[in-house]
Amino acid sequence: MTEGFLLLVEIVLFAALLLAVRRASQGPRSTNLGIFSYRSSEDEASDVKVAKGVNKRA
Amino acid sequence: MMFGALFLFVPLAFSNAFSGYLLWGWAGLIAMNSYLNGFMVSVPFAQLFALLTLAALLLGNGDRLERIDFNRTAVLMALFVLQGFFVALFAYPGLGRNWELFSNVAKTVLFCLLMPMLVTSRYRMHALVVMVVLAISFHGALDGLKFIASGGAHNARGIAKFGDNNHFALVLLMVLPLIYYLFVHSARLAAKIGFGLVLPLISFAVVATASRGALIGLVVIVAWILLKSRNRMIGLVLVAISAAVVVQLAPVSWSERMETIKSADQDDSFMGRVEAWKVSSAIAVANPVLGGGFRAVQSGEVWTKFRDQPGLLGFLDIPTNSVRGLAAHSIWFEVMGDTGFLGFLLFVALFVNGFFTRRDIQKSVRVRGREDLQWAIYLSDMLWASLLAYLVSGSLLSAAYFELPYILLMMLEVVKQQVISDGFGTKRRSATLPVPTTNVNV
Numbered sequence: 001m002t003e004g005f006l007l008l009v010e011i012v013l014f015a016a017l018l019l020a021v022r023r024a025s026q027g028p029r030s031t032n033l034g035i036f037s038y039r040s041s042e043d044e045a046s047d048v049k050v051a052k053g054v055n056k057r058a
Numbered sequence: 059m060m061f062g063a064l065f066l067f068v069p070l071a072f073s074n075a076f077s078g079y080l081l082w083g084w085a086g087l088i089a090m091n092s093y094l095n096g097f098m099v100s101v102p103f104a105q106l107f108a109l110l111t112l113a114a115l116l117l118g119n120g121d122r123l124e125r126i127d128f129n130r131t132a133v134l135m136a137l138f139v140l141q142g143f144f145v146a147l148f149a150y151p152g153l154g155r156n157w158e159l160f161s162n163v164a165k166t167v168l169f170c171l172l173m174p175m176l177v178t179s180r181y182r183m184h185a186l187v188v189m190v191v192l193a194i195s196f197h198g199a200l201d202g203l204k205f206i207a208s209g210g211a212h213n214a215r216g217i218a219k220f221g222d223n224n225h226f227a228l229v230l231l232m233v234l235p236l237i238y239y240l241f242v243h244s245a246r247l248a249a250k251i252g253f254g255l256v257l258p259l260i261s262f263a264v265v266a267t268a269s270r271g272a273l274i275g276l277v278v279i280v281a282w283i284l285l286k287s288r289n290r291m292i293g294l295v296l297v298a299i300s301a302a303v304v305v306q307l308a309p310v311s312w313s314e315r316m317e318t319i320k321s322a323d324q325d326d327s328f329m330g331r332v333e334a335w336k337v338s339s340a341i342a343v344a345n346p347v348l349g350g351g352f353r354a355v356q357s358g359e360v361w362t363k364f365r366d367q368p369g370l371l372g373f374l375d376i377p378t379n380s381v382r383g384l385a386a387h388s389i390w391f392e393v394m395g396d397t398g399f400l401g402f403l404l405f406v407a408l409f410v411n412g413f414f415t416r417r418d419i420q421k422s423v424r425v426r427g428r429e430d431l432q433w434a435i436y437l438s439d440m441l442w443a444s445l446l447a448y449l450v451s452g453s454l455l456s457a458a459y460f461e462l463p464y465i466l467l468m469m470l471e472v473v474k475q476q477v478i479s480d481g482f483g484t485k486r487r488s489a490t491l492p493v494p495t496t497n498v499n500v
Contacts, residue, residue: 010196011063017188018070018077024181037245038184
């Protein structure tokens with residue numbers, strides 16, 4: 001029962017990934033992978049600046 | 059269910075080469091046949107999707123089959139498989155899995171050689187990581203849930219593809235850093251929660267295997283992630299909570315087994331491994347260029363021939379008690395006995411190269427001051443954590459031809475290539491920024 005449910009979840013998630021990849025292949029710079037989207041490079045760059053204290057107000 | 063899914067997967071694989079590539083990798087790692095019944099058990103999913111991917115590439119569906127990029131990692135892998143062909147050809151007679159194992163290595167290397175051609179952007183690299191995590195964590199999530207439901211009494215054995223409980227634990231360990239990467243870098247809250255839940259489930263599954271080697275590997279991974287983490291204090295607190303939960307949930311038999319790590323020299327299981335290492339090294343001494351053939355040490359005839367020879371471990375005063383062939387129980391001695399010192403050197407070179415590839419990625423991003431590529435540094439750290447777990451836990455297991463470490467090594471190489479060529483970047487490289495000369499490929 002649990003095994004069957006997990007298998008269903010696995011197949012649904014993997015299908016979602018494949019469909020997202022297919023969609024993203026139309027815009028190579030896209031970060032939109034549906035539920036599996038990743039944080040954009042700009043977000044990460046600003047995180048680093050915050051960590052380094054660049055954005056701190058004097 | 060899977061039969062129905064094929065109606066979606068097959069057209070997707072054929073219409074888009076990269077989708078086919080993901081399906082190929084997924085089908086190989088998840089070993090779906092272990093969970094199916096009836097005629098579906100005999101469907102060769104990995105081969106089916108491999109053929110569809112190659113057909114899509116030849117027809118130019120999504121991507122074109124271009125010249126294979128012979129970077130450093132690709133050259134080493136190609137040499138390893140070429141040498142493996144001659145190893146299989148000149149192997150001792152009567153080795154049951156000789157050609158089967160060579161064929162597995164060759165298919166893995168083919169998959170890896172196509173990677174630089176297909177993984178050409180960040181979304182593709184991210185999708186590849188998600189594919190690996192989905193495929194492997196499926197096995198672990200199931201056992202993690204059973205571990206909780208049974209109050210820690212469940213014994214995880216894994217599936218036939220991976221081998222015994224120790225091999226299963228190794229595979230699960232290797233995927234932990236990648237899940238952590240996805241947990242940190244996912245944009246959607248649902249995905250973060252999902253990966254955040256899978257992380258402890260896989261850790262429980264590792265504990266449920268009662269593998270001593272895996273416990274050592276787990277400690278190595280946790281130490282590495284903490285070392286590379288920005289929030290070490292939070293990490294330490296989380297690790298302490300997880301360790302307390304494991305100690306509470308794990309049965310007494312688990313604690314007793316882990317205690318035996320301290321007295322390995324009195325353990326029959328461990329001493330049997332040392333016997334196998336001795337014989338493996340003796341095979342390599344007698345056949346330094348081509349070894350004895352894949353899994354030669356497990357052949358009764360080969361074992362009898364070499365059981366009284368000291369090999370490289372002559373300084374150990376250990377009698378060879380076993381009268382039949384044993385598994386090598388170490389990736390190092392397995393490759394040494396199977397493929398000789400030449401194959402062993404190529405195998406070691408692959409991982410040394412992996413270490414330098416990770417260093418090149420980090421150097422390249424830092425020298426260029428590319429803060430938007432921090433994720434590449436993080437991914438290379440997590441890939442190396444997975445490989446470190448493989449090298450540590452694999453030192454006591456026959457797992458040299460498992461596909462995941464080769465895939466991870468090539469992923470490191472692809473990240474490096476893309477970072478250097480700015481394929482992942484969102485900004486154009488400034489002409490004033492210096493380009494490191496250490497990253498030139500062979």
